[in-house]
Amino acid sequence: MLTHTDSASARPAAATGPDGRPRALVIGAGIGGLSAAMRLGAKGYRVTVLDRLESAGGRGSAIWRDGHRFDLGPTIVTVPQLFRELWADCGRDFDADVDLRALDPFYRITFPDGSHFTASGSTEAMRAEVARLSPGDLAGYDRFLRDSERRYAFGFEDLGRRSMHRFRDLVKVLPTFGLMRADRSVYAHAARRVRDERLRMALSFHPLFIGGDPLHVTSMYILVSYLEKEFGVHYAMGGVAAIAEAMARVIREQGGEIRQSTTVDEILLREGRAAGVRCEDGTVLEADLVVSNADAGHTYSHLLRNAPRRRWSATRVARARWSMGLFVWYFGTRGTRNEWADVGHHTIVSGSRYAGLLRDIFIRRHLAEDMSLYVHRPSVTDPSCAPDGDDTFYVLSPVPNLGGDNPVDWRTEAAPYRARMLRVLEERLLPGLSERLGPEEVFTPETFRDRYLSPFGAGFSIEPRILQSAWFRPHNVLEELPGLYLVGAGTHPGAGLPGVVASAEVLGKLVPAAMPAAPAAPFQAAAE
């Protein structure tokens, strides 16, 4: 009998599947949850994924409005070999399932003084860009790249791909953290290498893509500059949702199942082990192993509210530093395919304040009048996301999350904020936009809270500060609750597609095999 069922008459579904394979439940079909499900399937588990949305992918899913596909979240795929290795470990070929296109240039940053910086994969082209903006910073840029490569080798390839749940794992890496001055922020590191404020911004903004404040996030994250340059910036045709759909197909072909529109209310225990879940509709599912891809904060404070929690009590979850919120405006434009010729797939419209705006967002939690924007225009690479001749865009602005005493009330602030965003876009990037607007949708931190059950409406879960990284971050295995594993942005190593795919790789190393390794040939389709 499960210990926390509401009703004594609730009959849990049998743990072991009809084919005799042990059953694993994965809560959440984000890219992290789907990666974990694939790895568990390859290990011989019969996997059921439960997700509250209508389609797979979590933040990486898409919605359609009047022929426009809005990729809701991730747009930049870096370190694609992580996906290729995941597929290979399941006996599959990623490139047969997903059409990934390398972009070059990667993105363009436009500054308020009218200057710009174009990032690309060529070291020579990047050096030329640095020299054009600030010739005196060339030697510093070269050093920055070398710093970045060293941090990639240690922080990503080593630390990011193995479990950090034992304290001794942390102790072993502390000297290297010290040598690499991990206590210094990304911005501080960039500022030591280059003098030009525009270059400091261009070399330090990347943590914003994983929810971190460049003024405070550990300088280990300068590794992103190296991984972009070395492995490129890619786009999945069909958006990241196409990767999620391909993952879902693999899971089904492994004999697994994905149940959408299903919200899990509690993780159930038996004799001190995670033994199943109860869904909001009262359904109880039993399992030999449970993986939560729900936000780590939501998992600890809600799904495990009746379970022993040694490290992450509800109070500690509330006191953690959470990543910023996001205001995202998705829109289509009519008859614009031949307009705005210098606006490529990825553009950053940098506002006049960098450090001041970051402080407003992360420290003062004040909704500023000014903004810095990331503009996504996938229709230049993937015309399938818009009707003929039209464009699809999303524009993202980092804003305060819903924590603190006086959170922004987006029911009243969303419309004026969108109007300010429109003004900035018309002035800086897309003249005449208001006359060309088609269907649109706005996501605020309140949407993130309600749609993804993201604590404080945070865009990227717990902020990746040094004391919230590696061993300090929620672990991928729960020592206090055998049979329960965590995966995704709020766990080690952290947010972003590479982070959450790596978290499933770590989980795969921790979970015991259920039966001899699955054969390399494709699995038979699910019998269910």
Ligand SMILES: Cc1cc2nc3c(=O)[nH]c(=O)nc-3n(C[C@H](O)[C@H](O)[C@H](O)COP(=O)(O)OP(=O)(O)OC[C@H]3O[C@@H](n4cnc5c(N)ncnc54)[C@H](O)[C@@H]3O)c2cc1C
């Ligand atoms: C706007 C935006 C832009 C981004 N851009 C990039 C980018 O360009 N490149 C990049 O690498 N990363 C990017 N990221 C970050 C990246 O998208 C995320 O870190 C990553 O997708 C998170 O994956 P996940 O599996 O941890 O969680 P999620 O995608 O959040 O998935 C978790 C799933 O669990 C579901 N769930 C939660 N609780 C329950 C429950 N109780 N019961 C059932 N289901 C539940 C949620 O609804 C969701 O579907 C971006 C993120 C956003 C929001």
